[in-house]
Amino acid sequence: MCGIAGIFHTQGLKPVDPARLQAMGDVIAHRGPDGEGVWTAPGVGLGHRRLSIIDLAGSPQPMASHDGGAMLVFNGEIYNYRELRQELRAAGATFRTDGDSEVILAAWQHWGVGCLERFNGMFAFALYDLRARTLLLARDRLGVKPLHMATLADGSVIFGSELKQLLAHPMLRRTIDPLAIEDFMAWGFVPDHRAILTGVEKLPAGHYRLLRHDASPPPSVRWWDVSFTERVTAREKDLEAHLLERLRQAVTSRMAADVPLGAFLSGGVDSSSVVALMAEASADPVKTCSIGFDVAALDETSWAGAVARQFGTEHHARTVSAGDFTLVDRLVTMFDEPFADASALPTFRVCELAREHVTVALSGDGADEAFAGYRRQVFQHREEQVRGLVPAGLRAPLFGMLGRLYPKADWAPRPLRAKTTLLSLAEDGEAGYVRALSVAGPGLRDALTTPEFKALRKDYRAEQPVLDLMRAAPARSGLDRAQYADLKFMLPGDILTKVDRTSMAASLEAREPLLDHRLIEFAARLPEAMRVHRGTGKWLIKRTMRRYLPDDVLFRPKMGFVTPIAAWLRGPLAGEAGAIGQSGPLARTGWFDAARIRELADSHASGRADHSRILWQLIMLERSLGCLDSSLLA
Structure with a gap:
């Protein structure tokens, strides 16, 4: 396991300063305490931090292919590398090491981009082909390993395993994306289609991008997806x-x-x-x-x-x-x-x-x-069965009315908390599931944010990309989606x-x-x-x-890796919750209603309601904004 970094010029072959790559690597020393390396050539530079797992002494990076025609920095593991090495050796490849990094280089030279489909593993890597003068950025199927990217004003693309590496580059523009705040408030994290800074991207899971020195960065290409369209028939x-x-x-x-x-x-x-x-x-x-x-x-x-x-x-x-x-x-x-x-x-x-x-x-x-295995998926399965029994024209008025009338009872046993289910049944399956996923729905987000924030957000809503994803899913049922x-x-x-x-x-x-x-x-x-x-x-x-x-x-009830935040926010952390948004970074944005946040904190501390998730969210947002450079809030 490691961390990678890189700089690639898409408008010519300007030299890359090795010191910048070194700085981008130094901030992720925790990802690779066992080794480091930097390599540069006209128009490109690669950096690496290594946590040695396999072939401890024999696979330093950046790594060159056997013939010197390609260079690699790689974060992750290829679990079937031994089988691939045998296949590639039979095809004429030569290997000097016992690790998986060299297998990636040989696989690229033998199969091109098609090598990705042959890898069973978790990975994010950058591979520069010196003959074709192209840079392949690739991420594993499920997104186990991360890769952040940004295109700078001079046309260069910088990338790294963590955002802090991009922040180490002095030319990165540092402006908070208000749409990322909208996303974070809905989900409790900034999803992969967004980044907290405008202009920063995350390479999506199961995608690659092939960069050239004489062309603008192209869109990412999806090389893997999972399909729910077929059903196996067996005992x-x-x-x-x-x-x-x-x-x-x-x-x-x-x-x-x-x-x-x-x-x-x-x-x-x-x-x-x-x-x-x-x-x-x-x-x-x-x-x-x-x-x-x-x-x-x-x-x-x-x-x-x-x-x-x-x-x-x-x-x-x-x-x-x-x-x-x-x-x-x-x-x-x-x-x-x-x-x-x-x-x-x-x-x-x-x-x-x-x-x-x-x-x-x-x-x-x-x-x-x-x-x-999630409770929300089981509920979705049941709700879809109910939706199939009640005509669509009747569902919205019937369940919508019942949901509005039913009291919100966070304190009650789970079977008696029917309000969310009723409101979900009033919507189609996709909208109902997105409601179940979110931490803060549109109404709460609107109540917590100011007109200034709403003007920046415009008509964007965090739910829409997920709705689009579900409605376009290769699937046969609501559970599939x-x-x-x-x-x-x-x-x-x-x-x-x-x-x-x-x-x-x-x-x-x-x-x-x-x-x-x-x-x-x-x-x-x-x-x-x-x-x-x-x-x-x-x-x-x-x-x-x-x-x-x-x-x-x-078969015991699922607990999950749950932290007792609700109890903490009524005890040792109650003061922290009550101070959210009163001063400091969150208040300085002008995007949040401090009085409304205080009402939530007081209601939670008294035990009248459970607002622990949204309060924790706001605490983490406050601290995260405070950790970023103060110039981001200008």
């Missing part, structure tokens, strides 16, 4: 057997490393499944790490401990407390952009813990998106961003076996009944893993 037992084989392949392929390896273990279905299959494939005890909370209702360490004992792992656990709120400024610097997924805090803590014992950790991320949105929008923008930044901040490589693209493609072809069955999500994977895990692990 449940056969599907279980096929899934188990896919799971074993995904896990074992990600256990290859020349450094100590372990796993995150929460005690839920996904991480427990990964640990079970690691234990099956390993002759030594698996090293596992868990984080607990000082709020008993959200603590899963007892479940993690039980799974650890079952498989005889070398287990390590630690507790997160309200005092960990002091980490917030460090979190802000990890993400560069405002990021309000509160589980980032315990995720960083578990990465820190893991790094004390291993250099690589496998996680359980991805199964909820692929196999319909919901999962497509989770895989293409929520996963890269939220979950994978969180894991990448927190793991890299700890100089730890995180691998996600349940995001193996073959596994994702298999899951997308499953009948809906094999994903959601009688109100239970991830049905097939739970049935399959019964041979390894007890039912009380597989």
Whole structure:
């Protein structure tokens, strides 16, 4: 796992200053503490920071191809590199190293852009072809590894693994994009189709861009997508057997490393499944790490401990407390952009813990998106069944009226919180699911922002790109479209961003076996009944893993990696919540209504309502703006 940087001139072959590349690399030293390198040629420069995982001494970067015709900087892992190396060697390729970086270079020279389809892995890389004078920027299928880009006024393109690298370049224009604020307020993160700074881009997952010295930067090209348009027909037992084989392949392929390896273990279905299959494939005890909370209702360490004992792992656990709120400024610097997924805090803590014992950790991320494990997906499946029974012309007036009349009861047991469901049923399936995804709906965003902000935002609404994504999805049902949105929008923008930044901040490589693209493609072809069955999500994977895990692990209510922010904001953090927007960066933007924010904070502190998610969002926005250069707020 590493970090990359680069400068490419699209208007001629101007020289690249190696010192600028060095500065862009220095700010991500945490991503690669084991080595660094810079390479320049007329019109191009590449930089690299290395965290050594495979071929520890033999694969420094930037790396030249065997014939010197291409140069590479690469962040990630190609899990099938040994098989590809054999195939390429049979075709005449020569290799000097035992790692995967050289395989990428040889694959490019043999297959061109088609090499991307042959890679099974997580990656973001830049490959310069000295003969064709082209630069290939590419990102893996699901967006596990990030790549940020910007075109400067002189026509040069700068890129890096993290936004802070672009900020290290003195020519980057630094203006906050108000549409990114709109997006952040809706979702709690800045999605991949946007960046906090105007002019900065994120290469989308499953896309590449091919740059030339004599042409303006072209649009990105999609080289992979997941389709839900086909359904596999097979008996449940056969599907279980096929899934188990896919799971074993995904896990074992990600256990290859020349450094100590372990796993995150929460005690839920996904991480427990990964640990079970690691234990099956390993002759030594698996090293596992868990984080607990000082709020008993959200603590899963007892479940993690039980799974650890079952498989005889070398287990390590630690507790997160309200005092960990002091980490917030460090979190802000990890993400560069405002990021309000509160589980980032315990995720960083578990990465820190893991790094004390291993250099690589496998996680359980991805199964909820692929196999319909989120509660919102199960609700969407049910709601679509109801929509199919009630004519569209009747749904909106009937459910809309009931939803407006039904009280909002955050304090009530979950089955009695029907307001959101009723309002969702009044809309079409896509609009209803987007409502379920958002943290702050249009009404709340409008109430919290000023006329000055609304004038900048104009008619843009954060929901529209997601609605467009779902309506154009290669899908057959509402559940398909919901999962497509989770895989293409929520996963890269939220979950994978969180894991990448927190793991890299700890100089730890995180691998996600349940995001193996073959596994994702298999899951997308499953009948809906094999994903959601009688109100239970991830049905097939739970049935399959019964041979390894007890039912009380597989079928207990999903908790997720939830941080007790609501309780903290009524206790040790109540003062922080009450001060949001009263002074400081958020107030200086002139974009937020401080009085309305104070009302939310007071209502939450009193227990009358739960506004923890939006309050945490505003705290993270305040701190993030404060972390950026004050010139951004001019």
